[in-house]
Structures are given as structure tokens and as C-alpha cells.
Amino acid sequence: MIDFFQFYSPTRIVAGKPGLLGELAPELAPFAGLRAGIVTDPVLGTMTYFRSLETSLTEAGIEVAAFYQDVPQDSDVDVVHVVRDLFTANRCNMIIAVGGGSVIDTAKAVNIVMTHGGDLRDYQGAHILTETLLPLVVVPTTVGTGSEVTMVAVVADSQDKRKLTLLDHRLSPTLAVLDPQVTFSLPPKLVAATAMDALTHALEAFVDLEHSPFSDLWAVAAADIIRDNLATALQPEGFAQARARLQWASTMAGIAFNHSMVGIVHAMAHALGAVAKTPHGVANSLMLTEGLQFNSEEVADRIADIGVRAGFVKAMSDTSATAQAMIAAVAALRATACRTTGMPETLAQAGVRRDQLPLLVERACEDGSLLYNPRQATDDDILQMFERVLDG
Ligand SMILES: [Fe+2]
Numbered sequence: 295m296i297d298f299f300q301f302y303s304p305t306r307i308v309a310g311k312p313g314l315l316g317e318l319a320p321e322l323a324p325f326a327g328l329r330a331g332i333v334t335d336p337v338l339g340t341m342t343y344f345r346s347l348e349t350s351l352t353e354a355g356i357e358v359a360a361f362y363q364d365v366p367q368d369s370d371v372d373v374v375h376v377v378r379d380l381f382t383a384n385r386c387n388m389i390i391a392v393g394g395g396s397v398i399d400t401a402k403a404v405n406i407v408m409t410h411g412g413d414l415r416d417y418q419g420a421h422i423l424t425e426t427l428l429p430l431v432v433v434p435t436t437v438g439t440g441s442e443v444t445m446v447a448v449v450a451d452s453q454d455k456r457k458l459t460l461l462d463h464r465l466s467p468t469l470a471v472l473d474p475q476v477t478f479s480l481p482p483k484l485v486a487a488t489a490m491d492a493l494t495h496a497l498e499a500f501v502d503l504e505h506s507p508f509s510d511l512w513a514v515a516a517a518d519i520i521r522d523n524l525a526t527a528l529q530p531e532g533f534a535q536a537r538a539r540l541q542w543a544s545t546m547a548g549i550a551f552n553h554s555m556v557g558i559v560h561a562m563a564h565a566l567g568a569v570a571k572t573p574h575g576v577a578n579s580l581m582l583t584e585g586l587q588f589n590s591e592e593v594a595d596r597i598a599d600i601g602v603r604a605g606f607v608k609a610m611s612d613t614s615a616t617a618q619a620m621i622a623a624v625a626a627l628r629a630t631a632c633r634t635t636g637m638p639e640t641l642a643q644a645g646v647r648r649d650q651l652p653l654l655v656e657r658a659c660e661d662g663s664l665l666y667n668p669r670q671a672t673d674d675d676i677l678q679m680f681e682r683v684l685d686g
Contacts (some may be wrong), residue, residue, distance in 0.1 A: 296506060299506035299508065299509075299553070300553075301508040301509075301553060302553075303443060303466075303549050303553075305442065305443045306468065306469050306470070307469075307545060308469065308471055309471075309472035309473075309541075310473070312473065312475035314471065314473040314474075314475070315350060315433065316343075316346030316347070316349055317350065318350035318354070319350045321469065321471070322350060322356060322469075323354055324429075325431070326354055326355035327356075328356055328357075328387050328388040328429065329356075329357050329359035329385055329386050329387050329388070330357065330358050330359060330386060330388050330389070330390050331359060331377070331381035331386035331388070331390070331404075332358060332361045332363075332389075332391075333362050333365060334392040334393050335365045335366070335393050335394075335396070335397055336364060338363070338397075339361075343473065343475050343476055344392065351390075356388070359381075359385065359386050360383075360384035362377045362380055365400050366396065367396055367573065368450050368567055368571060369396040369399060369403075370449065370450045370451070371413075371414050371415060371451050371452075371458065373400060374400055374449060375407065375413075375414065377400065378404050378408050381408060382408060386428075387429075388429040388430070388431070389401050389405055389428055389429070389430045390433070391467075392433040392435060393434075394434070394435055394436040394438070394488065395438070395439030395448075395574060397435075398432050398439060398447075398467075399441055399447040399448055399449055400449065401430060402430065402460070402465045402467075403447050403449045403460060405430055405465070406460065409426065409427050409428060410423065410424070410425050414458065414460075415451065415458065417460055418458045418459065419461070420461040421462050421463070422462070423464050423465075427464045429468045429469075430467045430468050430469075431467065431471065432467040433470075433471045433473065434470065434472070434541070434544065434545070435476040436477075436485075436488035437477055437480075437488045437492060437537065437541050437543070438487070438491035438574075439491065439544065439548070440492060440551060440552070441548065442472075442545060442548060443470055443548040443549050443552060444465075444551070444552040445461055445462055445463050445464075445465045445466045446465065446552070447459075447460045447461075447465055448460075448564065450568060455568050455569055456568055457567060457568045466552075472541050472542065472545060474534065474538035474541055477537040477538065477540070478537065480537070481635075482527075483637055485527050485528060485635075486524070486575075486579070486632070486635045486637050487573055487579060487637055488544070489524050489527065489543075489544070489575075490576075490579035490582065490628060490631065490637075491574055492516060492543055492547040492548075493516075493517060493582070493624070493627075494560065494582050495547035495550060495551040495556060496512075496514075496516040496517040496543075496546075496550055496600075496604075497513070497586065497600060497624070498551060498554075498555075498556040498557040498558075498560060499512070499547065499551040499555070499556065500596060501557065501586075501589055501596045501600070501668055502551075502554045502557050502667065503666050503668055505554040506554065509549075509550045509554040510600075512547065512549045512553075513546075513547065513551075514603045514604050515543070516543040516550060517547075518603075518604040519539050519540065519542065519546070520540060520543050520627075521604060521605055521627060523536040523539045523540055523543070524536075524631060525630055528631065528634045528635055529634075554666070555663065557585065557663055557664070557666055557667035557668070558585045558588060558664060558667040558669075558671055559584075559585035559586075560578065560661070561658045561659075561661035561664045561667070561676075562584075562585070562654070562676065562679065562680065563578045564577075564657070564663065565653075565654045565655075565661065566580070566581075566644075569650055569654050570641075570647075570650055570654070572641075572644050572646065576637060576638055577644075579628055579631070579632075580641060581679065583624055583628070584679040585679070586620075586621045586624065587621055588679065589667065589669050590614070590617045590618070590621065591669060592669035593668045593669070594613050594617035595613050595617075597617040597621065598617040598620060601616060601617065601619065601620025601623065602616065606619075606620050606623040607619040607620050640685055640686040641680065641683050642685050643686075651677060651681065654680055658676050659673055
């Protein structure tokens with residue numbers, strides 16, 4: 295019996311047909327008169343749809359007061375402080391993020407230091423913010439992060455080879471805009487990696503200690519859509535509708551893990567990002583079935599349950615067999631994604647070296663995501679998982 299749960303998802307979501315960004319003025323009306331600071335990355339800043347967003351901002355009476363388009367793949371505390379200085383100097387009083395998880399989490403972190411002052415490292419932890427944050431409008435451009443609807447930001451501290459986790463309800467974006475158009479120009483490999491991140495969010499949210507009937511619904515829906523659409527979304531023809539659906543699934547999985555959190559797969563993925571700079575989606579893709587296998591000792595019933603409810607497998611009389619079939623189905627989906635796009639299938643293919651394993655284990659073991667995992671892991675458990683994936 296679950297003792298207690300709550301469901302709070304304050305972000306307004308708008309979604310629609312391709313080109314929504316150019317017709318956004320009515321949705322942006324609540325922010326009329328504000329001075330926006332825009333955060334994005336070097337590639338996205340040149341996209342045509344970006345100009346459509348700027349037209350909508352002008353129509354809504356929002357001035358673009360500052361523009362930062364140099365957020366790297368794994369954003370960093372130093373980047374956050376640079377953007378904070380730029381936006382403060384230009385008297386920005388709202389923030390717009392257009393990008394993947396790194397860009398969105400940078401925007402959330404900038405929002406903290408703009409409103410609270412000081413160094414971002416001072417705010418690592420959960421529910422320690424005290425001030426009202428600036429309005430934050432988010433346009434996710436991948437099909438994985440979910441950060442557009444979560445209260446979490448993860449930012450690297452490169453000096454220390456660590457990831458800072460910042461968690462507070464105040465970090466939930468004000469408005470999330472899902473325009474399918476932004477997914478059409480994504481390389482298939484990025485679609486594959488970010489969709490595997492979203493699938494990991496859904497599966498970890500479902501099996502985690504904090505899951506509830508409310509988070510389960512979003513997790514099942516997201517996993518079902520990803521199973522049904524990932525292969526098509528990677529093909530050169532007919533991918534548009536599949537990518538639009540993956541975009542919805544990514545946001546649904548974000549709502550799921552915002553309530554149930556993530557687990558051991560993310561602990562290992564965060565370590566891979568911090569130590570070896572493995573892209574987050576690739577890291578989750580590499581470690582997902584290992585994490586499921588590890589957890590199946592404790593929660594085979596939950597793995598079997600989402601496997602059946604999300605259409606991966608048919609229920610069998612034996613729960614353990616159903617869970618194993620589910621893990622095999624996830625492995626098969628990932629194998630298809632890897633074969634189609636060239637996404638790495640081993641840590642070695644992703645550039646991870648054996649001599650990095652001790653630090654990877656150390657960083658994974660100190661990651662907060664482990665708190666919510668249904669089975670406790672020792673250093674040795676985690677080392678074995680990394681070793682099994684190192685060379686395949
Ligand atoms: Fe993730």
C-alpha cells in the first residue's frame with residue numbers, strides 16, 4: 295500500500311501542427327512587455343524556425359534583450375555564470391530556452407542565480423530555493439529530455455568532474471511549446487539517443503520506489519508511444535508523424551519521472567556524462583537493459599507490468615519470464631536503433647576506457663538517483679554492469 299503521493303505538474307503545455315512557433319503570439323500574451331533573454335546552442339540559433347519564434351515574440355510585445363547561443367552539449371557552471379552576467383547586464387526579466395536538455399537545464403540554472411545571486415554550486419540539492427523565479431518559456435528540440443515539464447536541472451561542474459543536481463518546484467517551466475517542426479531536422483542518431491533517454495525515464499519512473507498510480511499512467515503512455523514509433527522515426531521517409539509522437543512521449547515521460555524520479559540507469563548515465571562526456575541519451579541507451587536486469591531481482595512484477603501495459607510483451611503465467619521477455623524487447627528496440635543510426639552498442643564504441651571505470655563507479659555510487667532505485671546496489675554491482683557493457 296502506498297503511504298502518500300502527490301501530483302503537481304504546473305507547466306502549461308501547448309502543442310500543435312508543424313509551424314506552431316510562428317503562430318505563438320496568443321500563447322505568449324501573458325508575457326507582453328517583458329525583456330527576454332534567449333538561450334540556445336550554435337546549431338539551433340541558425341534554424342529557420344528560430345526566426346518564426348522571434349516573429350511571434352515581436353507580435354506578442356516581448357523584446358529580445360539578450361541572446362546566448364553557445365551552450366555546449368554538456369553545459370557547465372561556468373556557462374551558467376556567463377549567461378547570468380549577460381542577461382543581468384541587459385535587464386532581462388524572462389528567459390526563453392530553445393534546445394535539448396543541456397540548453398533547458400542551463401536556462402533553469404541561470405534563472406536560479408539571476409534571482410538568488412551567488413554561485414550555482416550553493417544551490418545544489420532539493421527544495422532550498424526561496425525567491426520567485428523569472429518566467430521561463432521552453433521549446434524542447436529533441437525527443438528525450440522531458441526537462442520542459444520537470445522541477446529538475448542537472449549541470450556539470452567540470453572542475454570536479456561532477457554533475458550538480460538542482461531540484462525545486464520553482465524550476466518547473468512556465469510554458470512548454472511542442473512544435474513537431476523542430477524534430478524534423480534532427481539527425482536520426484540524435485532522435486535514437488534522446489528517445490532512449492525518454493524510454494529510460496518512463497521505465498525508471500515506473501519501477502522506482504516513488505511511483506504512484508498517477509506517474510504510472512504517464513510512464514505507460516510514453517513507453518507505448520516510443521515502442522510504436524521509434525523505428526519509423528529513424529527512417530528517411532514518413533518520419534514526421536512518428537517524430538511528433540515521440541515529442542509527446544518525451545514530455546509524458548518527463549511528467550512521469552518528475553513525480554517518481556529516475557534510478558540506477560541514470561546514476562550510471564550521469565557518471566558517464568561527467569567522467570567520459572558520453573552524451574546523456576547514448577549513456578542511458580547503453581546501460582538501460584543492465585539496470586532493468588539488476589532491478590528484476592527485486593521488481594520483476596513491475597517490469598512485467600509495464601511490459602504488458604505498454605505493448606512490449608504478452609503476459610505469461612510466470613512473472614519473471616514476462617519481465618525477462620520485456621528486457622529482451624527493450625534490447626531488441628535498442629539494437630534496431632543502433633543498427634539504423636550507428637549509435638554505440640558498447641561503452642568502448644562510445645569512447646569509454648577501462649581505466650575510467652573506478653571513477654565511473656565512484657561517481658555513480660554518489661548519484662542521488664540511486665535513492666529512488668528499488669534495489670540497493672553495491673560498488674561491485676555497478677562495476678560489473680559497466681564491465682559487461684564495456685566491450686559488449
Ligand atoms: Fe534522462
